[in-house]
Amino acid sequence: MTSAIEKPGAHEHYRLTHLKALEAEAIHIMREVAAQFEKPALMFSGGKDSIVMVRLAQKAFRPAKFPFPLLHIDTGHNFPEALDFRDKFVDEIGERLIIHKVQDLIDRGDAVEDPGAFPSRNRAQIPTLLDAIEKYQFDALFGGARRDEEKARAKERIFSFRDDFGQWDPKNQRPELWNLYNGRSRMGENIRVFPISNWTEMDVWQYIMLEEIEIPDLYFSHKRDVVERRGQLVPVGDAPFGAREGETIVNRTVRFRTVGDMSCTAATDSPASNLEEIVAEVAAARASERGARIDDKTNEAAMEDRKKEGYF
Amino acid sequence: MATETTSKTDFSTDPNANKGMDFSTDAYLDMDLLRFLTCGSVDDGKSTLIGRLLYDSKSIFEDQLEAAESASLSRGDQRMDLALLTDGLRAEREQGITIDVAYRYFATPKRKFIIADCPGHTQYTRNMVTGASTANLALILIDARHGVIEQTRRHSFITSLLRIPHLVVCVNKMDLVDWSQDKYDKIREEFEEFAARFEITDITFIPMSALTGDNVVNRSENMDWYQGPSLLHHLENVHIAGDRDMIDPRFPVQWVVRPQGDEHHDYRGYGGQVASGVFQVGDEVVALPSGMESKIKSIDIGGDPQQMASPPMSVSIQLEDDIDISRGDMLCRTHNKPISGQDIDAMVVWMADTPMKVGKKYTIRHTSNEARCVIKNLNYQLNIETLHRIEEADELKLNEIGRVSIRTTKPLFFDPYRQCRVTGSFIIVDEQTNNTVGAAMIIGETS
Structure with missing residues (x-):
């Protein structure tokens, strides 16, 4: 790409690589949101997609500060490494971070954990997110979701409208044409915006490599205690993430392709310890990234159902 | 199946x-x-x-x-x-x-x-x-x-x-x-x-x-x-x-990048995505609607300097002179400007259950601009199976296509769609429901 900039003149030299074209699209979307909405926020989890989103926001708004804060819906089930990374990262970029905790809502009785001995906090994120929207009066939230992740997302718009209850109506979406985004909404409605909708898992990794973006060590190969549970390698740690009855803890060389809650993210056996190796591994992978998300396996329409309820 | x-x-x-x-x-x-x-x-x-x-x-x-x-x-x-x-x-x-x-x-x-x-x-x-x-x-x-x-x-x-x-x-x-x-x-x-x-x-x-x-x-x-x-x-x-059109420089301004701190207090960048043409540092440009002229002082992406910008790059452009430019304005060249006008002739595809009515007011979004408009005339509806023109049509229903004249409340800077897809297209928004109800491709100014 830099060569295209250094040698303008011939038509071919104006060529943009696919990553630069995707980057340009994402910057455009972020600026549209900043201009069309009063109070946006950027959902930040410390995962690779949200880190890429922050890089794109820097491209859109630097040298100025972001015209919105970062928002972390903290489930309390995070990998400790992810939280450490988050705090260091936010400090370095010098932006505001709002942390809204699922635990606070559970304590207040406004969210309930799933029943059972090993509850996922995936569903409890929904009221927590809606509570944050109400408290801070956010009218637009950026998310790092991609259409290649899951079938329901493949049909979701880049500007995705939610009603007063945060619900998504897949059959009633606004047409989205050219690079024109219609952000008009009524009081109470808000939107989720997905600037990297058109990126694939591979694009994200390539971009991290191209831009030399720092990501948590969890993504690189390391030794970790895991158990095999329903055919997946589940990380174990302090309670409530310990091994269950009958499970044997093994120490294996693994990495994470995706980083969510400790309670619902599986590791993969991998020796990939740098970005080049990860890109090669992703290219050869025969399972999708979401396959490592235990929460999406509940039923075939799991994601669609959660989105309709207000999930990201 | x-x-x-x-x-x-x-x-x-x-x-x-x-x-x-x-x-x-x-x-x-x-x-x-x-x-x-x-x-x-x-x-x-x-x-x-x-x-x-x-x-x-x-x-x-x-x-x-x-x-x-x-x-x-x-x-x-x-x-x-x-x-x-x-x-x-x-x-x-x-x-x-x-x-x-x-x-x-x-x-x-x-x-x-x-x-x-x-x-x-x-x-x-x-x-x-x-x-x-x-x-x-x-x-x-x-x-x-x-x-x-x-x-x-x-x-x-x-x-x-x-x-x-x-x-x-x-x-x-x-x-x-x-x-x-x-x-x-x-x-x-x-x-x-x-x-x-x-x-x-x-x-x-x-x-x-x-x-x-x-x-x-x-x-x-x-x-x-x-x-x-x-x-x-x-x-x-x-x-x-x-x-891509590399001939006709068009840069709709989306967002003004203006740092608040002391470190960059002289920085004032116009953020946008190049619609067509090439912009290079040193180029003479004119801002619409003001007509004020200046030179490109710098081009950057997030503070990272670039020598030039071509479509569809998203960049920030700084000018030599301190002129008043905001969202919805457009940078182009003195000798190569888009049409500036309020009467637009366009092919419209209707996308809503409620038909398009002549005389009704809508909002349109065109590049980074928004304006209100009124549908002045439906010249004809096109039968897309036979390509026959139905001149007696008085409304456009869902999935119908017609040639429409509109008048906007303020001038827009546009090109024919055949020349530039970005500056030649707009969407029509219903002011009651906020829905996107139409897609339009500009033919030119209504004669």
């Missing part, structure tokens, strides 16, 4: 599947992007074709295949229904229909591809126009047994209306007509004859069988009379760099 389904083994036994996709790190960082549109109805083999492209480029993962397979089995299908890979919503799976445009992704070492997969049944116009608006290329499937049908004409017309630069006509199911060159030639002749009425500059014909894979990824051995490329080879090599 029988012709839409194919078994998993059809793919896995194919010796050519998954070959030739060795990526190197360098290749990854030097690919370009092609967005294409597939249009067709349930039984022309579209899902099979997409399934094959995705599978052969390793873009379908095992767990996705397994999920589709187990869903097919639990529904009682004999073989895996490939449409289950793309039909994402519960209602679609339950009813066996496709509701909406679905976006699919695959890559080869040469290019990354974004497929806008448009359903062919009801609402096809609205969906196809949506998918077509960002496409570089359209892929139209023709069943070799049936030849050019009404639907082929509709799809070709929309390709031409939305000015998709490249068209590939896939004459599919050649296996069912004994790989007959005669059949193919007839279809090609017939298509060329009616397509002469459209403005489509680049048309490529490929005889193929998506089911057997002939001419999809690899050249067919059953059709040695065909000397052209396979579909994938064509998609990888079709020349798209020349599709």
